[in-house]
Amino acid sequence: MEGESYKTRKVITIGIVSELTGLSERRIRYYEERKLITPERSEKGNRKYSFSDIEQLMDIANKREEGVPTQEIRQDILKEKKKKEEENERDIRKKMLRGQINAQFGLRDK
Structure with a gap:
């Protein structure tokens, strides 16, 4: 983990991400299913997110509110x-x- 920025370290659980973003855990998992976000998994299978992931989730949520389809968002991310x-x-x-x-x-x- 040496040289890794605090923004990119995936240590935040989905519950905390939900609290920080106001997005439901279900919505966050949906964005993962649509391949818009890629959390890491702990040994027990729990999702782990970074601050960069949280910023990306907020960007995704804003675009969705504007009516941008998930497929278009995924293309932009790629x-x-x-x-x-x-x-x-x-x-x-x-x-x-x-x-x-x-x-x-x-x-x-x-």
Whole structure:
């Protein structure tokens, strides 16, 4: 868990998520069934959420109130995830290239 942000650690139970968001546990499980949110499971099978999941649940609930279908929300989530993965890959390539250039010219990263 080293390097993991408090926002991404999945430690919050569904009951607390329900209290924090005002969403029923049933509604939260429905969003999971529709693959809009992906909690981790404890050894006993209990769902565990992160603060980032809570933010995402609130975003989903707001979109649903606006009448956005769950399928469209899921497509948006997948697009955003793909965009983040591509940005991460670009960052890694930039760091590798910078490292190769620095090694070639005997420079050090600051």
